[in-house]
Amino acid sequence: MKRRESEPLIPILKNKLYPQTYFEIVFDYYLKDMLLSIDKSYLADPFNSYGMYDPNDSFQNTIFLCLSNKIYGGDDKIEQFCDVFPDIDQLDKEIIELYGKIHAQYLLTYDGCKHAKKAWEEGFWGSCRNPNCKGYHLLPYGRSYIIKQYPMNLYCGCCGKLYSTDSESVLDGAYFGPWFIPNFFLEYPELLPPSSCFLKTIPQYIYGYKIAQEQTFCESLQHQNPPLPSRTFVYKTRP
Numbered sequence: 001m002k003r004r005e006s007e008p009l010i011p012i013l014k015n016k017l018y019p020q021t022y023f024e025i026v027f028d029y030y031l032k033d034m035l036l037s038i039d040k041s042y043l044a045d046p047f048n049s050y051g052m053y054d055p056n057d058s059f060q061n062t063i064f065l066c067l068s069n070k071i072y073g074g075d076d077k078i079e080q081f082c083d084v085f086p087d088i089d090q091l092d093k094e095i096i097e098l099y100g101k102i103h104a105q106y107l108l109t110y111d112g113c114k115h116a117k118k119a120w121e122e123g124f125w126g127s128c129r130n131p132n133c134k135g136y137h138l139l140p141y142g143r144s145y146i147i148k149q150y151p152m153n154l155y156c157g158c159c160g161k162l163y164s165t166d167s168e169s170v171l172d173g174a175y176f177g178p179w180f181i182p183n184f185f186l187e188y189p190e191l192l193p194p195s196s197c198f199l200k201t202i203p204q205y206i207y208g209y210k211i212a213q214e215q216t217f218c219e220s221l222q223h224q225n226p227p228l229p230s231r232t233f234v235y236k237t238r239p
Contacts, residue, residue, distance in 0.1 A: 019070035026066075026095045034125070034140065034152070034171050035103050036115050043067055043102060052101045063094055097147060100175030104145060107180045113187050116180070120191070128156040129163065136193065138163065139181055142173025149174065155181055158193050 020028075023043065027035070042048055044067045085091045106112040119125070120137050127135045136158040143150040150173040153162040164170070185192055 021070050022066035022091075023095060023099070026092055027099065030092070030096055031099065031171075034165070035100070035175060036106070036112070036119060038099075038103060038106050039111075040067065042106060042111075043099075048105060049098065049102055052098060063091070063098060066091075066095060097172075100172055101147070103175050104142070104177040104180070107176065108183055113184055116184060117188055117191075120184075125154055128158060128161070130156065130159045130161065133158040139184065140176040141178070141181055142176040143178060145174050145177045145179075147172055147174045152176060157181075157185065157191070157196055160196075 021040070023040075027037065044064070107116055116139075120139060123137050125138045125140055127133075127137055133156055136156055138154040138156055141153045141155040141162060143153075152165055152171045152173045152175065154165055155162055
């Protein structure tokens with residue numbers, strides 16, 4: 001089955017000067033402005049996507065072919081690809097959703113947090129609009145890890161405000177989740193300004209457990225170079 005020429009990714013596939021996987025093509029076309037680029041080995045490891053898809057669904061299983069199989073330009077190659085994946089619109093949606101779920105998990109790893117720190121320092125997600133924050137860089141925030149519940153917001157660790165994004169197509173907040181920012185500032189508390197409202201504005205939970213901060217850590221946030229906090233977890237009881 002041959003795709004219509006007017007559909008946006010087909011001309012891109014035909015004009016590729018060097019081979020890429022379809023995952024990489026979708027990322028470059030839809031996601032690179034807001035999501036971090038995850039190493040292919042991390043994406044391809046089934047452990048990192050465990051529970052994120054139905055293993056009995058043949059279509060979802062074939063999505064993983066897009067992780068390793070590179071696409072070469074040319075009408076014959078593109079037609080072969082479209083024969084394997086006749087519904088490319090659905091394929092794009094599935095890839096974006098799967099990438100987003102893995103991305104949320106990646107942000108909680110050491111490498112992911114380090115990657116996010118570099119992106120934050122470069123202002124990847126933009127700067128706060130509040131003049132009192134003096135250009136303090138924003139971080140992405142999602143209210144839930146459940147897909148299609150809340151859109152992505154941008155959070156300022158200085159004034160504690162949440163902002164909507166300026167992107168034309170707002171990403172799902174589940175691609176970042178509510179645990180990323182608490183984990184990020186636990187790893188890098190020195191990035192918080194002395195006047196930060198962080199402890200008052202973001203729910204302090206990681207992996208469903210409430211973080212009980214020691215008083216010494218709370219006081220240390222008032223200094224420019226606070227020591228790393230000790231992490232104490234309190235089980236979150238149901239109301």
